[in-house]
Amino acid sequence: MKKFLIPTMALMLAMSASAETYPYLSFQTVDGSVVSLKSSNLNLTIEDGKLVVQNDEGSNKFVLTDLARMFFSQSTETAITNLNTDVSSTLQVYTTSGVFLGGFDSERSLRRSVPSGIYVVKTNGKTLKMAVK
The missing domain is CATH 2.30.30 (SH3 type barrels.)
Incomplete structure (x- = not known):
């Protein structure tokens, strides 16, 4: 049993230590x-x-x-650098806690209007997460 337990514990320790570097x-x-x-x-x-x-x-x-x-x-x-939206699509923006911030006509206007943080963006039938720095 010790032959199995010790290598398993060593492997788990190595995995957790390497995960902390990411x-x-x-x-x-x-x-x-x-x-x-x-x-x-x-x-x-x-x-x-x-x-x-x-x-x-x-x-x-x-x-x-x-x-x-x-x-x-x-x-x-x-981080989304280009949402690839067409002219008619609207960006519906939410906070990560689900509060609706409004609709925006472009990524540029969105980035100028909200403070730094992480947001959920719905557009063209897709839901994406966006980091604004």
């Missing part, structure tokens, strides 16, 4: 969208078929069947 844990859904969260003080739980991820910035929920993969990364995958 500042973000990213979640990719089956539709290809990626959400990255700071990995410090991260808490993962499963409730009612959803992965609940909590850290110092708040919490996110992911339906387990919608998740394609999770991975640690050096940079955030949430």
